[in-house]
Amino acid sequence: MTPVTVTLPEDHPLLSPSPLPLGLPDFAAVSDAELAAGLRHGMAEHRAEVEALLSSAEDPTFENTVRALELSGQLLRRVAPMFFTLVGSDGTDARQALAEELSPELAAHEDAILLDPRLAERVAAVDGAALTGEDARLLEHLRVRLELAGAHLAPAERDELRRLNGELATAKAAYTRRLVADTAARAVLVTGRERLAGLGADEVAAAAAAAAEAGHGDGDAEAGPWLLTLSLFTSQPWLADLADADLRRDVFDASVARGSEGEHETLSTAMRIVRLRLEKARLLGASCWAEHALKDRAAPSVAAVEELLGALAGPAMANARADAAVVAGDGADVAPWDWPYVAAEHAREAFAVDAGALRPHFELNRVLTEGVFAAATALYGLSFTERPELAPHLYRPGIRVWEVADEAGTVVGLFVGDFFARATKSGGAWMHTVRDKAEALGERPVVFCTMNVPSPAAGRPALLTLDETTTLFHEFGHVLHGLLAEGEYASLTGTAVPRDVVEFPSQVNEYWLREPSLLDAYARHVETGEPLPEGTLERLEAADLWGEGYRTVEYLGATIVDWAWHTVTEETVEEATADPAAFERHALEAAGIDPDLVPPRYGTGYFKHIFGNDYAAGYYSYIWAEVLDADAVEWFRENGGMTRENGRRFAAELLSRGDTRDLLESYRAFRGRDAELEPLLRRRGLLAD
Template sequence: MRKLPLLTSTMLMAFAAAGCTTTMPEGDMAVSDPMAYNPQIPTATSIFAEPSPLPFHAPQFNLVDDTSWQGVIEEAIEIQMAEIEAIANNPNPPTFQNTIVALEESGKVYSRATAPFDQLVSANTNDVLNAADAELAPQRAALSSAIYLNPRLFARVKSVYDNRGSMRMTPEATMLLQTTYADFVHEGAQLAPAAQTELRQINERLSALQAEISTDITDGAAAGAIVVNTREELAGLSDGQIAAAAAAANERGQRGKYMLSLSNTTSQPLLGQLQNRSVRERLYAASIARNQSGANNTLPNIAEIIRLRTRIAELFGAPDYATWQMYDRFAQNPETAINFMTQMVPALRATQDREAGVLQARARQDGETFTLQPWDWPYYAEIVRRERYALDNEELKQYFVVENVLEDGIFYMANQLYGLTFEKRNDLPVYDDSITVYTVRDADGSDLALFYFDPFARDNKSGGAWMNNYVEQSRSMNMRPVISNTLNIVPPAEGQPALATWDDVTTMFHEFGHALHGMFADQEFTSLSGTNTARDWVEFPSQFHEPFAARPEVMQRYARHWQTGEVIPDRLVQAIDRSSRFDQGYSFGEVISASLLDMEWHALSPDEVPTDVMAFEQQALGGLGLRTDLVPPRYKTPYFRHIWNHGYQAGYYSYTWTEMLAHDAYEYVVENGGMNRRMGDRIRRTFLGQGHSKSYDEMYRDFTGHAPRVEPLLEARGLVAADDGTQADISATGAE
């Protein structure tokens, strides 16, 4: 049984569970229950009663009607409730096998049903699915409470845990026992009965609020799209982008006009291209205004979530929610995470001030007299980027056909490092025709995993990009992983190729790093398998694989002009490299400010909870010491889905923390032979195939031979000079 989070949908990794029987403490293996015990468990009637008959037990999307999901999952909840009660009421003395392993074996029907459902709600939702998600949210929270707040069950877990010293245990079994016990304590198993009752109520209410917020954020982004009347106002966009905008407007009944949709982030990608300043301002204003009023207003729910989360901290005697939440993290506590980020603020602020001056001066060259605003920064940054580095992002896109990036780039990297091969298949059901599916084979030719790829943005799709498991790996159950990568690349206009930006390309490599983490899982216990790790570790394997996108031997494989087939010219490759430390005041600033905003929200004590959400955000951002007036956080509070429904509360810092790990670890790759099978075997053996079978520090040291170092991150971001003397290159003179 994987830990059931209090949030209930739109997870980066879907819920899963599998039974394990062969890896256990040696001292426990010979124990047999003295009393026969055959509890009655309800029989599932849905297609999830047994593993899918499809290859790799792939999801049968074509056999579940939208209106059936709620009943299917309610039945699965009932079954797991009965399984938990059976474990708790076992009359035999608690053992590792009949308690800890039994928990691992529970919830198979539930996980088989919720994994595809959660993906549909995230990637292809509709009113029926949203309504089901809202109805199921408190029921799923109640299931979590029924596990972790069951006194009889915890007594058994604690008994096994207290007896651990007398058992000879495998390292993985030891880790499972430790994490299981820690999870129970964290979820309230040791609270007094009255506090547990209140916690149950809070958890159910939170789950409902989080489901509502997720729907509102998706709908708010769709509703926030702006309509532009004339083609002339879209100067700066490519013909393909203009055609896509016309098609989007036509779909919404605005024939003859153009619609610019919102991405999930604050800064909109088109701000770097639109020449019309008024349109840029409208697009930016629509972005930051969403979810603050009307039918999709998230502010009341956010205020309630913060009140409830601070109350949780109070119930546990923690000074704040962040302290309570970070019990299982690599960073361990809020102080470590906050200090890690704030130490970079002075250099980052100086970079922002310097960059703002350069961009303001560039606008003056065009005869503009306005004071630089947030909707101007991306536009003039792109002008300076083109002029200084001869890098035009629109020109660059012509070399990045999405399918080529995946099959000729990412798959090539995976083959050269790990020996993997991929075969496209067309015999499995998918929920959208744009999805492709591949069989993944290991270096020895054996079947390793199944991989789904869902690349394009849709109005009914959550923003961002993520990896999820439909089936999680388990040695004892002989379950191989079924994994999906979901992105939001702008879909092509009809008759045009699907082209990716450089950011899209690195995101594809990033998400495939998550996929590899899941594919290489080789654990006995599902709870410790693959990506079932702490937030500030799970993003490490993904960010670690991003730099491979720019390796020359990889890029020359996939970066080919969609019309001519020409390999990307050296001048563009060199421009990408030269500009990699450019505009860090913006790209790094928006992430750090969002991370610190997250911590500001979750460091509140109960008597500090504000009544005005946006006033608190303004105050919090004003105190960060960064130019948030010009560089807003990547996500503002009303649409910060990561921390309201994705499980990243008090955890958004993880992206920067793991970026530190990734830059430091990639430096080891560069210094020790680069991209080859020997290196890939080391990566897989030390951390990529280890799940949470070891401590995070041990896995990191196993690979690099040392503790994490922040210097490679600072050098890569241009905040300090690298060994070769290079640093962020933006100055008032514009000279390179």
Template structure:
């Protein structure tokens, strides 16, 4: 069943950083295309696209057509639902469940396009549509899921599902539909349903506002630099890009440092000017709580309150209880137990790393005959790069010339997929794109048959929200005879015209990560669209993408793409070995900044309704929660602070823990790959057949066990990150198996 929930929801996000690519010269650009003179053009959202695999005709869909398509799509789906609900025939799997799966196609196309474009290339018209339709789409969803006649038919099928003679996938679909309607409030009384509708309408409106505030605040908080001298440490390409960004805002002769939507900012690793580092850091962490027009503190308080009220309506003590019941974790206790087990080891490792950085600062300042200073959050990246160079003999600046964006994509990400799964990729320039930076590829199976179409949108721009994510323009479905069209979105800073795009190692890892999501979508081989691709529990969805990160530094893959952008010479073996040796470097920091954000998410959503702070208490609650969870180390702030924590205002509310929960599964699976030979076709084919192709058609942990052959264990994750739990260090006992 295709019911649009939120205009900014059904995308898969990533935790790391981002990446880039060269622009195909022949690729057409599009935005809102005016209708030609004469007869009005047909609205192409009202029918399946005639392009290959129903690829969206971006160049022929003006923004003005999206609203009418949403209106018609809602009307069509309500008529479809009425026909199902009022069918005089007894409910059957085909006339109820399959009919719902077939419905809502027009609305699905229109919401997918608007959701995707407001995330990747927003403009005032699209943002207005998002705001205008958020409440209406929430009401539309409620009109379907709170329809008593429709629910009665689904419930009747659910009650006798075992006697219907259906296959396992069909029985699971009935169960999913039934529980989805229950969680929407289908069994509430009329007063409860009325309140649920009001909550959903308000939350949809607030969610759209939050996303728009975050995008506006990132742009508004960019740091203006007057002097070239202050930019010492940046390379020529970065300086040129900063100058161009300033010029674009009418600030000729100045430099503009754009921000990403994370607490830490990449340039902090390079800038020698400590005062400027502090300015950038403080601008970053103040976003959303500055008391300006983009302040999100009141909005956060209200959204958390509404979520808690909705959970209580549905019989749950808190929003976290409501969310986790439908995930593999199941309970607050399971999530809290894991996070609190890892926190002391992570913070302890971070403090040890901080002590090394402080010693380096002391030595560095003494050599300059300058007084030392206490390590602060804006110093961490800068001095950790120095420490990396001291310990391992290299820093990011030595790696970047070997990490040109399109080469990483085609000779790294695609190469690994070819070796492991037999895939082949061919760039094409004949399909329209919504922005000239977007690359398009046909994806073929080993037998030459077409698997999917893949879009790579890798550059940052002011019209694009922060972070990295995957989304599907067309879901795979055997029922609808559809093959997937999927996209990856990153936020790699674009260099000045004519300059190469050279990546950081984090950006390389993010590119592999997001392509893992894309593979999950492209390999989907299920009948029903609501089970396709990444439609799995939130704490399982990151697992395949994290597994795909392992190929970024797999020796044969790395050797294939790590080549100097000017000479084509491979990365020297000595440098490659240093990269591999430094895998666990700075893992205390990386783990702590993530876990503190995950714990903050849980603390917000485990609050009972009567304990949620008002707007003026939001930041105080954040500080207290972090301190009480053991993250009282100021040098390592959370990856996201509450007012710009987009994950938890979207699909990851009470679910940001999913990255580390999934990483337990990932670390076990990496161990399985390595134990069985690594980058081998037979292993890739098995992973594809047993897990990646199954979507949500089977229980998530059953799929995991079917690949690795045992229950998930936490020890491989600890070993990977170089973390040792206190009881392990003192007692030497093996770790208990974790049950994500």
């Protein structure tokens, strides 16, 4: 692909670093056209810097090659995170189309650098014998990156790889654009108020407001209409509360139909991605994409991942069947659209837990400040000061910014919270950075947490479900991984760890949600201020253990779908991609999962993690990392729980380290040994009696 040449005018807002604190991007000051021009100019500038590096007559050294490459391309590093923040969080049709146009250009730009044989030659010639610490790690990291990128290939093979990378970038952007559109288009419009029985007043008001935003009605909560929007998951949050069984089925059917047909169909794009990835893997010397992907991960082999999944799937499915038998009677089946509702009913009757009734105790701002932030203060000594004057510089009203400082009062970073759903936002929840910790550049992290909590009606508080509260704690674990990072180089700090262990710190952070002292502070009724009823925590834990089989199978189902698509080989790919629905079902049943009882958390048509992002052959990461998480949580329990001393150790040996040291080595330094599997099996209720 021939690079698009763009020269920026002297007054272009992106030519200089943002004057806002810590380089927070001034989204409000830049148009889409200026972002596109900035990206293209940044690529050209980066190529020129690398060309100067590669053309140098000096002998290659760490300083003039490895470190110089790491510190190059600063304009591109400023602009790309701005652009992709907007694509994910406020992805208008114009921005999605621009992403489809620019993604192959960015892929070609990366290829132009990594596949240049002069770079591989210079890096190979660097004498690393005397290097230590992060410098040695950076050299090792770059050599692996070049190998995985295909720098070793012959010229004709490199040309073929460039073609594949460009087509993959275009296809992934197209998949995301179509999925966002179809998720919005398939939201369920309700015209009869009686059909919403089971929903609370705030949920009904939010559904009316969503309908008005979509052009239906004026937002009157009593007159309607009401729009039940869809989250990224198969099983929608509405299903636990709706008493109307037909409406539950309508919502479920809309959810699983996403991407299957029509104007925004995604399946054909997903199959193209599968075929392209297989071609790329084979070109790079692997038999399938999963084999290639594992080359820079903690899991040692395809067989090791399959062994873990196989050890969990059978016992989890047995537990799910037992749970279904409890609520439906022996020999009866529970339809997947009914499971959340009947499970919630069972929890109310058997454990005196009413998830819907708990929502008024989880008001977003209080959960955030008295729960999430308070845990970070107790463990890591962090303090959070809101900076409302920075909010107008962001891309939508309602996004909030906090300055984060350590115990000495030194600012360590900025935290940005974008919590509410919008039609232009991709589904799900995620953390990302627009600046990373990098001592070599004098930079501190700017970290975003993005969620899809339904917007409350005007003047009403935002109430979270227990699942959304868990998600907030989870994503903030990623935030802490970014904020507490230490190190010279952005490519080694924070969450820049192997994909299959990046979820470890975030999953540990979920544990603090149920810390009794925190729960008493943040789980207060939004109107009365009353705490949760006595014994609620114990009942929640009992209810969780009862339903763990179903939740485990939901997760494993998605993992198996991902793994199946990315272990297809040259011999099996044509048959697999000819009928995606049949292939998905066969993969689940072969693993011992009944998708009619427990559908996977994501289906092929709406599995954005693997077809729109880079989690391909990586969704197993959550369970792989949970081995570490469950074992680490056991250590916290054994050593006094949420104390500053424990937090200091966890931060020093793990959170601050990023990829400056092998994460499993960091884990051993923290725990004193390797992680053991038994705590995970116990947590998931999968230990044999």
